[in-house]
Amino acid sequence: MTKKPCIIVSAPVPADLRQLLEASCDTVDVPMGKSPLEVLPQEQWSQIDGMVCTVKTRVDAALLDAMPALKVVSNFAVGFDNVDMNAANERKVLVCNTPGVLDGAVADLTIGLMLCVARNLVAGDAFVRSGAWTKGAFPLATDIRGKTLGLLGMGRIGRVVARTARAFDMDVIYHNRRQDTEAEAEGIARYVSRDELFAQSDVLSVHIPLAPETRKSIGAREFGMMKKTAIFLNTARGAVVDEDALIDALKNGVIAGAGLDVMTTEPLPADSPLTQLPNVVLQAHIGSATVETRRAMIDLAVHNLVNAMTGNQPKAMVNAEAWPLAREAQPA
Template identity: 45%
Template sequence: MPSEQAKKKIVAYKTLPDDVMSYLSAHAEVKTIDPTNHEALTAALKAADGAIGASIKITPDMLEGAQRLKVLSTISVGYDNFDVDDLTRRGILLTHTPDVLTESTADTVFALILATARRVVELAEWVKAGNWQSSIGEACFGVDVQGKTLGIVGLGRIGGAVARRAALGFRMNVLYTNRHPNAQAENDYGAKRVELDELLAKSDFVCLQVPLTEATRGMIGAAQLRAMKKTAILINASRGPTVDEPALIEALKNGTILGAGLDVFEKEPLPADSPLLAMKNVVALPHIGSATHETRHAMSRNAAENLIGALQGTLDVNIVNPQVLGR
């Protein structure tokens, strides 16, 4: 191994599996930092060539003086914890893990659809509380999923995987919005590309699968919720701030929509006094989209390989700001 590569210094600001740490250590000097120690992390970045982690906001002020830093590798598909324009100006490459979590996240989306439609969480707790004393009546009824219309806002990798489950597994009609047509989803799953207004008006389930950007922040607000069917269910497993949470709370209270299945929130962890937690028509999960043993391990390994590949100058995939490579 070239001596220059042996001198590379990496900061790991997330606990990594032993085999992933071994892989990184074989290629560089690795320093593990507690991500809650802001000062220690900022100081470590100043002496590092690369860093790997997740769930911590890396702000421009943390990178001041980090002259050696060339690569940041996030163990996630989303990258809203970074100022990408600032990284690009500094010549710092940002990598992410967009492929390995697609299927597990799509599973979570469908779990939310089914759990909310059939009131799984609410009724499971009702049974555990000893309330099942006789044959159930309409008070325990949910709504069908099969044959209904699913509207997917953002038909990328995860949205496409959700569409496949919906169309092939549950015979659902799929509507979608996207910046570009998704030919595969249209040909294989019968998906139809429409404007957001039409999707909201016609869908029985509205599923958000968009990244958090200035364009998508608050894209589902009071007006959009009013445009949905009163029998519709909102599913959000993308990013919490894509939905105006106070508007959603009001819509759920007032019966503007039937319910919501949520894996993400404006503030995470969700505050214990959030009105959402007291609503029977809400299924709330602790941001588990990709949280399986298999997928999280694959994400860590992928992020580690991204980091080493980028430091060695061989990486040509999973790059958020490829314009840095042209310098």
């Protein structure tokens, strides 16, 4: 009789998908965000073949060494900065994620933040609720139509933002590690240098992954190149920005405002300087937080893991080169 692989479930898996997992795997539950090494008895570590988890679970060299049978990590997210990819690659551990299914939701939030900051909608709501409207008119805000939107990063989400922004008659420019000739041929954006992007944008939106080379890659130099009337948006990862430099730029009028769904520290402490700035709109890392999108994400994450555990190629692999070895390592 074929031995079922043993997997860790450390993500919000609905009942129907849990049945799918349990049909082909033995499951072990670990609370979300907890290290399996803290929760599971040591004698169980060597029995774990796979894992579905959120970005709150740190998958580092220590965990991978403690679980030598672990060959597949399926992230319930498009990002994978919780995984030490060097360690995973060295140990031939396959890492899966959930790209594509959340592009629209994150792009929608990006556009929403742009509108909230430019039109000062959050303050406008408070203005009406407080009764201030009875005493006078709300201050004028700023148009976005006809303005220049700059995208730092032109992946799947960036392309959806670009297409949506065209409906607002915005001129879309972008900078990316690789020039996106397809997007240019489609007429949705044009390529500029990184410095030109910061200098020319009326609204600058960040869509780059967090990696060692991008950590704090947006700082005082970049904010200093931006227009004083510019708006800065980040729905990617908080740590790609030097947050102290951003706060200084917002306090001192270097840029006009910011819309942030991500911060360096999450949840954001209530006493953070960001919470005291009137020219900032803050959200609680909700880019993918819709019922439909989260269902599509967990569906893909679970199917990635089930496919890998049953010898079938997963749909979304971060390091596809690890797949042949991960397949060979499955329990006989």
